[in-house]
Amino acid sequence: MNRSNWKRIVVKVGSALIAPNRQGCSSHYLLSIAQFIVRCRMQGIQVVLVSSGSVAAGAHIFPEETKKNIAIKKAMAAAGQTEMMATWDKLFDFPSAQVLLTHADLRDRERYVSIRETLDSLLDHGVLPIVNENDTVTTDKLKVGDNDNLSAMVAAAADADALVICSDVDGLYDKNPHKHDDAKLLSWVDKIDESIYAMAGGAAEDGVGTGGMRTKVEAAEKAVSHGIDTFIINGFTELSFNLMLEGQNPGTHFQAHEKPMKENVHWMTHTSNAQGEVVIKEAFSDPLDEGVESLTSSEILDVKGEFSVGDTILVRREDGVKLAKAKSNYSSCLLNFIANEGNQKFASEFEEKTGPIISEQHIAVLENK
Ligand SMILES: Nc1ncnc2c1ncn2[C@@H]1O[C@H](COP(=O)(O)OP(=O)(O)O)[C@@H](O)[C@H]1O
Numbered sequence: 001m002n003r004s005n006w007k008r009i010v011v012k013v014g015s016a017l018i019a020p021n022r023q024g025c026s027s028h029y030l031l032s033i034a035q036f037i038v039r040c041r042m043q044g045i046q047v048v049l050v051s052s053g054s055v056a057a058g059a060h061i062f063p064e065e066t067k068k069n070i071a072i073k074k075a076m077a078a079a080g081q082t083e084m085m086a087t088w089d090k091l092f093d094f095p096s097a098q099v100l101l102t103h104a105d106l107r108d109r110e111r112y113v114s115i116r117e118t119l120d121s122l123l124d125h126g127v128l129p130i131v132n133e134n135d136t137v138t139t140d141k142l143k144v145g146d147n148d149n150l151s152a153m154v155a156a157a158a159d160a161d162a163l164v165i166c167s168d169v170d171g172l173y174d175k176n177p178h179k180h181d182d183a184k185l186l187s188w189v190d191k192i193d194e195s196i197y198a199m200a201g202g203a204a205e206d207g208v209g210t211g212g213m214r215t216k217v218e219a220a221e222k223a224v225s226h227g228i229d230t231f232i233i234n235g236f237t238e239l240s241f242n243l244m245l246e247g248q249n250p251g252t253h254f255q256a257h258e259k260p261m262k263e264n265v266h267w268m269t270h271t272s273n274a275q276g277e278v279v280i281k282e283a284f285s286d287p288l289d290e291g292v293e294s295l296t297s298s299e300i301l302d303v304k305g306e307f308s309v310g311d312t313i314l315v316r317r318e319d320g321v322k323l324a325k326a327k328s329n330y331s332s333c334l335l336n337f338i339a340n341e342g343n344q345k346f347a348s349e350f351e352e353k354t355g356p357i358i359s360e361q362h363i364a365v366l367e368n369k
C-alpha cells in the first residue's frame, strides 16, 4: 500500500462506533481513531472526519414509540449532533469544525466548489472538519441518505488521496461474515462490478445506522473513479490503525483508478442528481458521443420531471438504457413545448438561436449503456 503520496485523507466513522449502545455517545472506541488522526497530522497528512452518530446519540431523548416518525428522527439527529461533536472535540487539543451538508449542497456545482474552499481553509489552518449530513433539513429529495456515500462525495470535493471507511468488520468479505462462518475477507479489489455488489448484499440492518456494506461499496466506486484509494477497515481495533500507519492494509483496499475521471465529469456522474430526464429515439443514440449539438428536440420522445435551465438531467434511450447525465440548457416546460411535433418549425428556429439542448461542458457519458 503506497501511503507515501498521501497529503489528505477522509476518515468515515459509523454510528456503531460512536454510539455503540445507542444511549448517547461514548469515546470508548474513538480513542484509537483519534490517535490515528493525530498521528496522520503529525506526518503532514491532513484529515477530514465524516462522523455518523447524531441520530444514535439523540435517540434516548425521545420516546421509543415515536422513533419511526421522520420528524422525530430528524429531531434526534439535531439533539445528538451537539453530543457527537463534543465527544470528538474533547479528544483533540486542536480545534474542530462542524460541517453539515445535504446532497442538495453537493449536487449544486457552485455550492460544491464553496464546500471545497471551506474545507481547504479549515485544513490549511489546522482545524479538523467533522462532517455529517444535515439531517435537520433533509428530505427524500435533498439527502444523500448515508454517510458512506457522503464520505465519498466529501473525499471528491476535498480532492483527497485516500478514503478510510471504519466498519464493525475487517472489510468486505465474499459473503456476510456474521451469517457465514466460511466467509473470506477480500484484501484487494481492483474492479468494482456486480459480483462485488452481490457480495455486499442489501441495506444496513442495525436500525440507527443507514449504511450497510452495499453503501460502502457504492462509496468505494465513487471514490476510486476519482483516483482516491479506498479502504474498509475494522474501526473497533487499534491494530487496524497501527497497520495503516505502517503502510499495511488491515482490511479491504479498493484500488484507485490510474486514470481518474476529469473532476467535472466525476461530479456530474457521481454527485450531481438528475432532476428529470429526456427519452430519445433509439435510432439517435449513437451520435450523442459525437457532439451534443446533434441532440435536437426532433429526437425527443418524452420529457420526464420538472427541471429548470442549469439542472442536471438524464438522457435515456427509448429502450431504457441510460446514455448520459448532462446540464440542461432548456427547462422541462420549454422542452415539452418544442418537442411537440406540432411546434417543429418554431423549435428548429428557436434551437438555432438558443443552442444545444444539453451542455457540452457539463456532460458525463454513462458507461453502463
Ligand atoms: N460481504 C460482506 N462483507 C462484510 N460485511 C457484510 C457483508 N455483507 C453484509 N455485511 C454486513 O455489513 C455490516 C457492516 O455495515 P454496517 O451495518 O453499515 O455497519 P458499520 O457502518 O458500523 O460498518 C457488517 O456488520 C455485516 O453484518
Ligand SMILES: N[C@@H](CCC(=O)OP(=O)(O)O)C(=O)O
Residues within 6 Å of the ligand: 013, 014, 015, 016, 051, 052, 053, 054, 055, 056, 077, 132, 133, 134, 135, 145, 146, 147, 148, 204, 208, 209, 210, 211, 212
Ligand atoms: N446523519 C446520520 C448518518 C447515519 C449513517 O449514515 O449511519 P452509519 O450507517 O452508521 O454511518 C447520523 O448522524 O446518524
